[in-house]
Amino acid sequence: MEQVSAWRSHGGTQGVYRHASAATGTDMTFSVFVPDHAPGAKLPVVWYLSGLTCTHANVTEKGEFRAACAEAGIVFVAPDTSPRGEGVPDAEGYDFGQGAGFYVDATEEPWAQHFRMRSYIEDELPALVAAEFPVDMARQGITGHSMGGHGALTIALRNPGRFRSVSAFAPIVSPMACPWGEKALGGYLGADRAAWRAYDACALIEDGARLPDLLVDQGEADQFLTGELRTELLASACAAAGIPATIRYQSGYDHSYYFISSFMAEHLRWHAARLED
């Protein structure tokens, strides 16, 4: 693992790191914020998965998470959203291919070789972070935005007990039921929709997966709310399954980092309360 850059910020260190990923077969870049801490201390960690078109950089620059992480003593990890670079296939459009990995392990060609973001986020990167940073892997939370909210929900649902806290900003709640998701899951996984259910938060809940509880913020002025995000499907699935979900519609807010940053500190305090020793 190579340190690309590091800044002193908000009483901690904001770093950017690069490593050769076995899962994706490419170099992968991610950012980590580590608040100052006592020597030898292990801090809880919150994973933030980003949305379509994003890299680690968007939330790192615009997410306004550092003050709250420093106050609560939380490490904040922001991975990239797909493999990238020469030799990695790509597609026209912002919603498939590079920048749009959808946190799946692709099975279709030409994607199957590199687009293995599920393995990367679930297995490879946690092992690296556990080895290289002062984190207590018994105290993990996960969140994300849009496609990354989909990632956070599905990864938490597939790994019961791993995350003490789960939240999302404007998540895609059911890729099987929206154009972005149908394009992505069809392209990466093929036509058999049964294989898609492991990557659909609502389907996972229908199939028996559970979360301890859940916080979701969703902007009412989000241009993707009715056509792509469909928050109401998650509310219904949680209600039917008895998952205590706090799903808040925020008047006037859109899909941007102006929305995310407005509620980031509240989400981190919500995670912090569940990640205490």
Added chain:
Amino acid sequence: MEQVSAWRSHGGTQGVYRHASAATGTDMTFSVFVPDHAPGAKLPVVWYLSGLTCTHANVTEKGEFRAACAEAGIVFVAPDTSPRGEGVPDAEGYDFGQGAGFYVDATEEPWAQHFRMRSYIEDELPALVAAEFPVDMARQGITGHSMGGHGALTIALRNPGRFRSVSAFAPIVSPMACPWGEKALGGYLGADRAAWRAYDACALIEDGARLPDLLVDQGEADQFLTGELRTELLASACAAAGIPATIRYQSGYDHSYYFISSFMAEHLRWHAARLED
């Protein structure tokens, strides 16, 4: 004045606006954050002047000012750093010409026609903001970063009584005594250094200008500290003049928005305490 964009953020409205400036003879773009407020209320306003290469967008995206402004009920205005566009002269290098107006009224050709940022920031934009936004112009504060810290200090020093609160992040404190400033003032104002003194915070203080008090944060790891910013000259000038200046050196912090955003909330609380009714 035209609204370019507006986002709901942090319990307020973050807007970007454009207008035809008489001072610069160009269109000028600026951003304004207005927290929610009671109908008819007039809020205090803090001006933020940006540094070399920046537009309104850098602090608007990375400054992390909205939470503190919403909490204190402060309007936050971020202008551009120079005239821009076709027909506006420019120069090689990032430190002169477009993006580097240095908050002066240029007298040298070819700059004199458009590079009139002093008149724009001191006169034209305040009149526009007072007319178009819910601001109480009896309660103004000013701050800025680097070249914008220079702007904030010199504008406050030249306009006694206008600003109740003045602060700066890593300001250029004496352009007459650093390469950036000598290039800029020489280029915009000509060789007569007597004309430069109105644009040099330390010279203005030596010549009798005063501030009520002052907060400055300066990163100790700032690559421009010893060669360009020279914070020690401001400390000496304030001490000699009896200006109560709180000048803090912050260990490990550099010149970036990772530094600025770390101390933005403290600066805004410092302004808020001086801008109360």
